[in-house]
Amino acid sequence: MxxxxxxxxxxxxxxxxxxxxxxxxxxxxxxxxxxSSTLQAGWSDAGEYWHALLVTLYEVAIAMVIACGGGILAGAVVGSLPRPRVLIMPMVSSLYAVPLVILYPVFTVWLGIGPESKIAFAGLYGFLPTMLSTAAGIQTIDPQLLLAARSMGATLSQRVTRVVIPAAIPTVLSGLRVGGALVIVGVVVSEMLISPAGIGYLISRYRTILDSPHVFAGVLLVLAMAVAFNTLIKLIERHAAVWQVGTRAGRDVIAPSAVGQAA
Incomplete structure (x- = not known):
């Protein structure tokens, strides 16, 4: 089997x-x-859940740009430069160990209870693991690639966008999977704490009146978002596997197969 x-x-x-x-x-x-009762509860109030899902997806999408886009760029820059890596990485690693949910009340004070606070909180929640994974992935890049880029006169921005990030994609995607999942968790949890809309708000509202079928209907939607995101990352990994030739790990994987073919 x-x-x-x-x-x-x-x-x-x-x-x-x-x-x-x-x-x-x-x-x-x-x-x-x-x-069956969970699905029936979700279907009977499909309009309400659909509106809440759109709110949550809007917040997740913007937070993903902050967490994943910003995390990849920041990790690439920090991982490429020795001095910032030595100074910044220990602080970021220590901050990542702190349960960031305790900071959400601070975001509500600064940005209110609207979507801005949830987006900022979820963006930071997913930013840290993405940045750490990207910076770690930089260390797997073949130094000869960077040396060749410098010898051809590539600027720092060109080395980051055309050499560092593409060559580190396999490792970056691992951090992206964790960071994206934390973005979804961050948005839903913040909606459950203080929010007038979203899937998390519905879960919290129905929980207070002990309506379990409606609570689990919301949980199923959150689970569906997580599964869809994980499927998307797997698809990107499949198409980005070619970039492994630019890393030490990629050479270790490719070399045995090449020897076998030659034999």
Missing amino acids: SAKTLRYLIIAALIVLWEVLPRTGAIPELFLPSL
Whole structure:
């Protein structure tokens, strides 16, 4: 049995258990509503969930630009320059170890309870791992690539955008997966804390009235966003695999296969 088939069987078993256990009373419906009642709750209020999903997607999209775009550029610059790397990386690593959710009240004081505070908080939440992963990925780049770029007169911005980032893409995407997931978590959590709209707001509102089917309907939407983002990253990884030839790790992977073909 292949691993892919086994994964599908596990997912199917979890779906069946989700429906059967609450129906048979093994798990109280208050703790875990059946899958059918969850889907029915979401369908009956599809308009409300659709509007909330659009709000959340808007906030996630802008926060992704801040976290992923800014994190990649900042990590590329810091990782390329020895002195900033020595000065900045320890501070960023220490800040990443702090649970940033404690800073969300500060963002609400500065930016209010509207989407601005959620975007800023989620952007920072995903920025740190993306930056750290990008800076670490720079270390896997073949130094001969940078030397060749300098010898041809490439400026710092040209080396970063045309050599550093493309060659570090495999490692960057690993950080991008973590950073993007944290952006989604940051937006939803901030909506649950203080927000008049969004999926997190619906989850929090229905939780206060103990409406479990509607709560889990919101959770399913969050799960769908995370799965869609992970699928997108896997697609990008598949198309960006060619850039591994510019890294030490890529050479280690390609060299054995090349030897085998020559033999």
